[in-house]
Amino acid sequence: MSSAPVFLRALEDSDLEFLYALENDPAIWGVSDTMAPVSRYALREYLAHAAADFYEVRQLRLVICAPTDGRAVGILDIFDFQPLHLRAGLGITILSAERRCGYALAAVAVGLEYARLTLRLHQLYCTVAATNQASLRLFRKAGFRRVGIRQEWLRTDAGWNDAVELQKIL
Secondary structure (H helix, E strand, C coil), rough: CCCCEEEEEEEEEEHHHHHHHHHHHHHHHHHCCCCCCCHHHHHHHHHHHCCCCCCHHHHEEEEEEECCCCCCEEEEEEEEEEEECCEEEEEEEEEEECCCCCHHHHHHHHHHHHHHCCCCEEEEEEECCCCCCCHHHHHCCCCCEEEEEEEEEECCCEEEEEEEEEEEEC
């Protein structure tokens, strides 16, 4: 286990199998609005265009790397960028085998600095299922504050879940 700071890097062609494993994990489909597996072909096409300008595509996906050996442990997404308002959504996914090692909190901290200093964003927001206590704790520890609840926002196999809206002014 490690609680050392992580580093973020751009996606590379060599990340194909890592992305394939991450995107095709049914355990996270509910939080990523995914309903079907993603093909290697689709991921290759995605990787071919992943370096597009943030202001053009309005999203950025960064690989979270372990501090000791640089292996990919997760993804930090900055999405739904609104240039006029200088805000964007923030999402994070850590490989199931790498959870509870401190990578998520470290990655969010690095991501916040990157969003503030490099992207010059004013604020970030996230939407978290009310039942996802681990993510709610993570974003609270990172300084996000709860700004609202969306009633029955997320459909699950068990019915409907509320979604908690969180925000951080940078």
